[in-house]
Amino acid sequence: MSRKEAKDAPGGAAAVSSKLAPRSEVGGRGDGRPRDAVAAGSGARGLPAGAGGGGRANAGGGRVIRYKTCLRNTIGDVLRARGWQEAKEGEGDWDFYWCDVAWMREHFDGTYLEEHQRICHFRNHYELTRSVARANQSIGPGCRKNLMAKNLKRLRKVLEKESTVEAAKCEFFPATFELPSEYHIFVEEFKKHPGTIWIMKPAGKAQGKGIFLFRKLKDITDWKKEDYFRRDEEKSDKEPPETYVVQRYIDNPYLISGKKFDIRVYVLVTSYSPLKAWLYRSGFARFSNTHYSLSSISDQYVHLTNVAIQKTAPDYDPEKGCKWSLQELMTFLAARHSHQVVRQARQQMDQIYIKSLQSVQKVMINDKHCFELYGFDILFDENLKPWLIEVNASPSLTASSPSDYELKFGLLEDMLHVLDMEGRLIGRENVKRVGGFDLMWCDGPVASDELALNCGQPLMYTTNSFLGCYNDREQQLKQLFNLSPLAQL
Numbered sequence: 478m479s480r481k482e483a484k485d486a487p488g489g490a491a492a493v494s495s496k497l498a499p500r501s502e503v504g505g506r507g508d509g510r511p512r513d514a515v516a517a518g519s520g521a522r523g524l525p526a527g528a529g530g531g532g533r534a535n536a537g538g539g540r541v542i543r544y545k546t547c548l549r550n551t552i553g554d555v556l557r558a559r560g561w562q563e564a565k566e567g568e569g570d571w572d573f574y575w576c577d578v579a580w581m582r583e584h585f586d587g588t589y590l591e592e593h594q595r596i597c598h599f600r601n602h603y604e605l606t607r608s609v610a611r612a613n614q615s616i617g618p619g620c621r622k623n624l625m626a627k628n629l630k631r632l633r634k635v636l637e638k639e640s641t642v643e644a645a646k647c648e649f650f651p652a653t654f655e656l657p658s659e660y661h662i663f664v665e666e667f668k669k670h671p672g673t674i675w676i677m678k679p680a681g682k683a684q685g686k687g688i689f690l691f692r693k694l695k696d697i698t699d700w701k702k703e704d705y706f707r708r709d710e711e712k713s714d715k716e717p718p719e720t721y722v723v724q725r726y727i728d729n730p731y732l733i734s735g736k737k738f739d740i741r742v743y744v745l746v747t748s749y750s751p752l753k754a755w756l757y758r759s760g761f762a763r764f765s766n767t768h769y770s771l772s773s774i775s776d777q778y779v780h781l782t783n784v785a786i787q788k789t790a791p792d793y794d795p796e797k798g799c800k801w802s803l804q805e806l807m808t809f810l811a812a813r814h815s816h817q818v819v820r821q822a823r824q825q826m827d828q829i830y831i832k833s834l835q836s837v838q839k840v841m842i843n844d845k846h847c848f849e850l851y852g853f854d855i856l857f858d859e860n861l862k863p864w865l866i867e868v869n870a871s872p873s874l875t876a877s878s879p880s881d882y883e884l885k886f887g888l889l890e891d892m893l894h895v896l897d898m899e900g901r902l903i904g905r906e907n908v909k910r911v912g913g914f915d916l917m918w919c920d921g922p923v924a925s926d927e928l929a930l931n932c933g934q935p936l937m938y939t940t941n942s943f944l945g946c947y948n949d950r951e952q953q954l955k956q957l958f959n960l961s962p963l964a965q966l
């Protein structure tokens with residue numbers, strides 16, 4: 478979006494693009510970190526000892542917390558800034574492990590976890606995601622993909638038996654089929670809705686790779702021939718066919734200055750039984766670089782909002798970037814629409830997180846050592862109805878700008894505050910807010926006792942979810958930890 482267009486948009490959007498800094502301004506590390514980020518840590522941001530992590534690094538028993546991480550981006554910075562110590566490779570003596578899904582697949586079942594150990598995935602984290610092909614090669618491609626849509630369809634069926642009102646709350650994901658296994662059901666659906674645009678996504682890829690849109694069955698007949706409907710003898714010595722997800726394309730997206738966007742929302746699950754879920758106040762909207770139009774459905778710069786795609790556009794301007802914060806987006810929406818309209822969109826989004834998590838609750842292998850930080854991707858249509866596009870169990874933690882770094886650093890710091898390895902919240906387990914995280918579900922909906930400021934919502938909205946609201950996390954942490962008797966020690 479150009480500065481002029483942003484200026485023209487209502488809701489003070491002009492401030493947005495000027496805040497987006499180019500990657501090159503970031504400090505030469507290529508990860509979006511400001512130069513002084515590691516040295517400063519959170520202790521230097523005015524947080525009290527024990528709140529930011531600089532001052533208190535001990536587990537309950539006075540031992541320094543030891544971590545392992547497979548990533549060298551923001552999470553590594555946050556763990557170090559907290560004063561925790563990195564366990565050397567091969568050392569089993571760790572308290573906290575930020576592992577990848579490949580480690581889970583290969584080692585989790587054979588690993589005995591001590592009482593004090595925490596790990597960043599649940600055993601079957603992939604139940605809510607689409608990109609399972611790579612994560613589960615050991616069980617064979619094609620057998621566990623597209624699980625999010627399957628689980629949601631199943632939940633909708635269960636709810637339909639109970640009440641149509643409850644089942645209607647699950648109407649937030651576009652019709653989705655797995656190919657090749659559901660090809661014939663898809664063709665039936667395709668014929669019922671002539672003129673619909675569909676989007677094909679390889680189940681095992683991310684960042685917009687391999688995605689294409691189509692209108693005619695013929696378009697995938699060609700693809701089909703090329704890809705996996707080869708004759709058996711051709712197939713035998715080759716890789717098995719790649720699994721795709723085909724989904725109804727939301728062709729009437731909500732546009733700002735003529736551009737399409739989707740949003741990234743972070744949800745932390747600390748338990749599946751009972752379900753305990755925290756919603757992060759901050760996140761971002763990713764805009765496409767080119768004005769939206771249906772005249773060319775093959776132009777990925779128009780239709781795919783992934784940053785990885787947009788930054789390769791010939792006219793992409795890194796100075797302007799392509800992101801807004803959710804605070805900026807919500808301010809914009811509040812200026813453009815009535816309270817009722819925005820409130821309804823927020824409530825529908827709350828349903829998306831909760832119903833998605835409930836759809837896998839029964840199949841998730843709960844484990845008190847595990848937690849999961851999910852990234853939900855949501856797209857609004859022109860009526861401001863939110864649609865769930867995908868859920869990521871390993872959302873990107875690499876920052877694309879200083880403000881993106883700040884968001885991710887704060888997010889991960891607050892995640893560690895919620896996990897509370899140091900035991901600062903002992904005796905205060907009923908807190909509903911920790912930094913930017915609000916507890917929105919704890920074996921049932923959590924009611925809010927806080928007024929929602931700066932998010933354009935009326936006072937009667939009582940769910941404890943404050944997406945896009947003012948995130949005064951540092952102030953809240955100071956208050957929270959000063960109140961805690963343990964923080965005084």
Ligand SMILES: Nc1ncnc2c1ncn2[C@@H]1O[C@H](COP(=O)(O)OP(=O)(O)O)[C@@H](O)[C@H]1O
Binds near residue numbers: 678682688726738854
């Ligand atoms: N059903 C859909 N309707 C409209 N746009 C979509 C749809 N599915 C995906 N997109 C667009 O394509 C992008 C990439 O799709 P996504 O499912 O998130 O795949 P990836 O894992 O490659 O990011 C999304 O960010 C969104 O902009």
Ligand SMILES: [Mg+2]
Binds near residue numbers: 684685783854867
């Ligand atoms: Mg995506």
